[in-house]
Every structure is written in C-alpha cells, then in structure tokens.
Amino acid sequence: MYSSEDFEKFYFQYQTEALPHGESLQSFGYQKSISFANQLNVRLRHFKKNLIMPIRNVLVIDVKG
Numbered sequence: 001m002y003s004s005e006d007f008e009k010f011y012f013q014y015q016t017e018a019l020p021h022g023e024s025l026q027s028f029g030y031q032k033s034i035s036f037a038n039q040l041n042v043r044l045r046h047f048k049k050n051l052i053m054p055i056r057n058v059l060v061i062d063v064k065g
Helices: 004-021 025-031 036-050
Strands: none
Touching: 004 025
16 A cells, blocks of 8 residues: 555656646556556545445344334
8 A cells, every 4th residue: 555655756756757748647647557446546546445434334223013
C-alpha cells in the first residue's frame, strides 16, 4: 500500500517531468508501473477505512403477539 509521502513524491515527479510536456497523469503513472486505477483504489480504501464508520452487526428480532 502506498503512503501519502509516496503520492507526494509521485505527484512532484509528475509535475516536474511529465506535465511540462503535456503528458497526462494516467500515462505517466503507467510508465512508472503505477496504474491510475490502483492509485484511486488505494485512496478509496483509505477513505473507507478512516472516514466512513464501519457498519455494525444488526440483530433482527421478530416479535409475535
């Protein structure tokens, strides 16, 4: 899993090497063997893990009468 520092380094490298030449972030990521989808999945997992409260188990009770 990538850390925030990894993304900062990657984005800085993108800004200095690829952006001036008009290259997209996605193509730069593929060149660096980091797929754009993987980057998004890592961020989404982090968001789900840290910001969304986990769903608790729900106990269903059927009351007759």
